[in-house]
Amino acid sequence: MATSKERSFRARRLFLDRLAHGVVSTSGFLIIASILAILFVIAAQVLPLLRRPTAQREPTLSSSVESPVLRTGSGEYRELFYSVTRSGVSIHRAADNTALPTGRDMDWGGATVTAVSQGLGDTFVLGLSDGRIVPATVSFSARFADGQRIVHADRVYQEAFREMGVTSIAIIAHAPTPRGQLIAIPTGPRSLRILNIEETETLLGDVSRELFRRDVEVEVKGAITALAVGHHGDLIIVGTSSGEIAEINLQDNDRTPRQSPPIRAERDARAITALGFLLGDRTLVVGTASGQVSTWQLLARDGAASLVKMHDFEPQRGSISAIAASPRNKGFVTASDEGDLYVRYGTTGRTLLKRSADEALAAVAFAPKGDGLVAGSPSGNLHRWTLNNPHPEITWKSLFGKVWYEGYNAPAYVWQSSGGTDEFEPKFSLTPLVFGTLKGTFYALLFAIPIALLGALYASQFMHPALKNLIKPVVELMAALPSVVLGFIAGIWLAPLMAQHMPALLLMPFVIAAVILAAVWAWHRAPVAARSRVRAGGELFLLAPAVLFGGWLSLQLGQAAESGLLSGDFRQWLLATFGLTFDQRNSMVVGFAMGFAVVPIIFTIAEDALAGVPPHLKAGALSLGATPWQTAVRVVLPTASPGIFSAIMIGFGRAVGETMIVLMATGNTPIMDASIFNGFRALSANIAVELPEAPEGGTLYRVLFLAALLLLAMTFVANTLAEWVRLHLRRRYQVL
Numbered sequence: 001m002a003t004s005k006e007r008s009f010r011a012r013r014l015f016l017d018r019l020a021h022g023v024v025s026t027s028g029f030l031i032i033a034s035i036l037a038i039l040f041v042i043a044a045q046v047l048p049l050l051r052r053p054t055a056q057r058e059p060t061l062s063s064s065v066e067s068p069v070l071r072t073g074s075g076e077y078r079e080l081f082y083s084v085t086r087s088g089v090s091i092h093r094a095a096d097n098t099a100l101p102t103g104r105d106m107d108w109g110g111a112t113v114t115a116v117s118q119g120l121g122d123t124f125v126l127g128l129s130d131g132r133i134v135p136a137t138v139s140f141s142a143r144f145a146d147g148q149r150i151v152h153a154d155r156v157y158q159e160a161f162r163e164m165g166v167t168s169i170a171i172i173a174h175a176p177t178p179r180g181q182l183i184a185i186p187t188g189p190r191s192l193r194i195l196n197i198e199e200t201e202t203l204l205g206d207v208s209r210e211l212f213r214r215d216v217e218v219e220v221k222g223a224i225t226a227l228a229v230g231h232h233g234d235l236i237i238v239g240t241s242s243g244e245i246a247e248i249n250l251q252d253n254d255r256t257p258r259q260s261p262p263i264r265a266e267r268d269a270r271a272i273t274a275l276g277f278l279l280g281d282r283t284l285v286v287g288t289a290s291g292q293v294s295t296w297q298l299l300a301r302d303g304a305a306s307l308v309k310m311h312d313f314e315p316q317r318g319s320i321s322a323i324a325a326s327p328r329n330k331g332f333v334t335a336s337d338e339g340d341l342y343v344r345y346g347t348t349g350r351t352l353l354k355r356s357a358d359e360a361l362a363a364v365a366f367a368p369k370g371d372g373l374v375a376g377s378p379s380g381n382l383h384r385w386t387l388n389n390p391h392p393e394i395t396w397k398s399l400f401g402k403v404w405y406e407g408y409n410a411p412a413y414v415w416q417s418s419g420g421t422d423e424f425e426p427k428f429s430l431t432p433l434v435f436g437t438l439k440g441t442f443y444a445l446l447f448a449i450p451i452a453l454l455g456a457l458y459a460s461q462f463m464h465p466a467l468k469n470l471i472k473p474v475v476e477l478m479a480a481l482p483s484v485v486l487g488f489i490a491g492i493w494l495a496p497l498m499a500q501h502m503p504a505l506l507l508m509p510f511v512i513a514a515v516i517l518a519a520v521w522a523w524h525r526a527p528v529a530a531r532s533r534v535r536a537g538g539e540l541f542l543l544a545p546a547v548l549f550g551g552w553l554s555l556q557l558g559q560a561a562e563s564g565l566l567s568g569d570f571r572q573w574l575l576a577t578f579g580l581t582f583d584q585r586n587s588m589v590v591g592f593a594m595g596f597a598v599v600p601i602i603f604t605i606a607e608d609a610l611a612g613v614p615p616h617l618k619a620g621a622l623s624l625g626a627t628p629w630q631t632a633v634r635v636v637l638p639t640a641s642p643g644i645f646s647a648i649m650i651g652f653g654r655a656v657g658e659t660m661i662v663l664m665a666t667g668n669t670p671i672m673d674a675s676i677f678n679g680f681r682a683l684s685a686n687i688a689v690e691l692p693e694a695p696e697g698g699t700l701y702r703v704l705f706l707a708a709l710l711l712l713a714m715t716f717v718a719n720t721l722a723e724w725v726r727l728h729l730r731r732r733y734q735v736l
Helices: 004-050 396-400 431-461 465-478 483-500 502-525 528-532 540-564 570-578 587-611 615-623 628-639 641-656 660-665 683-693 699-732
Strands: 054-061 071-074 080-085 088-093 098-100 113-116 123-128 132-145 148-157 173-177 180-188 191-201 207-217 224-230 235-240 244-251 254-259 272-277 283-288 293-301 304-312 320-325 331-336 340-345 350-356 363-366 372-376 382-388
Touching: 004 699, 054 350, 071 372, 080 113, 080 148, 080 382, 088 132, 088 148, 123 173, 123 180, 132 180, 180 224, 191 235, 207 254, 235 272, 244 272, 244 304, 272 320, 283 320, 283 331, 331 363, 340 372, 431 465, 431 587, 431 628, 431 641, 431 683, 431 699, 465 587, 483 502, 483 587, 483 660, 502 540, 587 641, 587 660, 615 628, 628 641, 641 699, 660 683, 683 699
Parallel strands: 071 363, 173 224, 224 272, 320 363
Antiparallel strands: 054 382, 071 080, 080 088, 088 098, 113 123, 123 132, 132 148, 173 180, 180 191, 191 207, 224 235, 235 244, 244 254, 272 283, 283 293, 293 304, 320 331, 331 340, 340 350, 363 372, 372 382
16 A cells, blocks of 8 residues: 555656646647747738729719810819819819819910820920910918818919910920920921920029920821820820821930831720820830720830830720829829729739729829829719729739839849839849748758768767767857857958959869878878877878868969969959859858858757667678778668758758848849859848838838748748658668
8 A cells, every 4th residue: 555655746746747748738839829820910911912902982073064174183182183174274172072262263365275284293284275385283282270181272374375386286295304394296197396495593583484496297107196205304205096106305415306216006006095104204104096005115125225015904995095193103094985994003014903984084193192093074073082002013923923124124033122212113023032042041051961961970970989079069069159140250251251262262172172082092001000099080180181281272273273274363254254243242151151050950960860870780780791981871871861851951941041141141132143153132131131121011011021921931841841751761761
């Protein structure tokens, strides 16, 4: 019978056992819950990128006078709207659908507005039926009184001027220039008049204007049906009734315009009905009478600049009657005479949203914040929508495929998240970052795996136990070095040193291998009495001088080769011979630095796996006449392969997730170049660099979370495959 003391001891032990079981189980569940929570947070930030844009219909602003709306727009708060009709500019209040008094209107003298220039901003030019041209501006301002916002709108007409020989203006286009503005109007079916208004401000603040006229005969088929002025007034695009577009270049130092050969922009030879430039004036949008919409860019081809088609968009019903560019990004909206309204994005070539106004549309515009649309009809009505389109530039193709960006001669993988102006086109391709992550991991493992595995094999099978007990803790201590310190040393000290001795580094593996082979040959030729004095497992002390001598010899041979065979400059020779550029902070530097950080992990786990092979297997192989080397390679290594593979995959995970070494030791340039002499940018380094500056909730912010999710998925897939391979190897080489 158990005594009370024994029963108390057993009860206490059982309690402690259950407590330990509960603590371990709870900790495991907490770890799983923490990982799931991290995934939930990342997914919550990524999911908005996948949501489709929406547009909510607002009440229509009806006009008491049926007059076609030639141009429209709104204030920042979308409380006041303006419309340009035959009688001039009107201001509308959305709250009560009333027209606001705007003071004394301009004396049109019986003339009516027949044309209005289109484009960004609220400064435009009116063309009248008697040939006069009137620059006009609509401005919005807000003030707060008694805690309420009061929005006010002003319209300003500048002094009108008449063009001789022009009886009525049907089409007009204008754009600001560095010294004023440029206006273009047709004076005949294929005749164009270009007006340069140069403004000069005196010391007293007065502005004087000087007008220059140029008449141009446009060599196209058909009549001029659409005009667009871009590139700060040095480029005019002409659209014709035969479906052609022609480019007219205006040079500041040469007042003679130059026309390029016309290009067929409409496959059915239908008329070009609308032209417009996107934000930045680099991408041209072309709309036709058949509802076709396409974008074009002026690119250098064969030594000359020409218009090149970028995208064909989904066609609309009817004829394209108006095009409006977004003031915030590369988006635009097209309206048709069938009442269709399509929101599109120029970079991706995608139609994002479709809406209908149930009547023909003649004008369309974005709100200044890009969060609303307003479209005018021939009957004078203003149709309004509230637009929610926060991430128009994101598609699966823009994230992982080649995209044709502005200024590029071909589609490319590009990451460039920010620029110097609002006209910048963001580029969010994650492919260069994934490529850079895998590139850095490859070169790091290329350096670390041979050193770590061969070192582990030597330490576990051949090294003297006393020496092993000294070296193994030192190698394991290497893992405690902070990665930021390794990155700092690699970027500041190692990179310049490697750049200075690059030919020697390329020769070093071959020279050191040859010196080691020569040392081994000399060792076997040495007398037995001399060899017997060296303790078994202590050959490392004999090889160390050989390795040092091989390194010194490599430096000497590298200097001689660079001066004698490479014209004294390795970088110039590399560029001239192979067309490869050399960056001081390149993939080789990262391979050495990150490989140095990965070596302790692979070495420790692999050495434990090799040392854990049962001794009777080695004894059996040796008893059958196998040499120690044959036993290590053919018996010990296959048996320990599951553990070795696990070591390699853990090292892979360490290299994939490394941030500071990659950030500090490479050029951090997101390029797709497999050359070891160029840098790269990894997913982890990109997150570390750009997340602190990314606006919360913005596209860049969410794309960086997507990069983190992608990095996590890459690691998860690699570890899952590694576990499957490890279990397969374990079953194959299982020791009973």
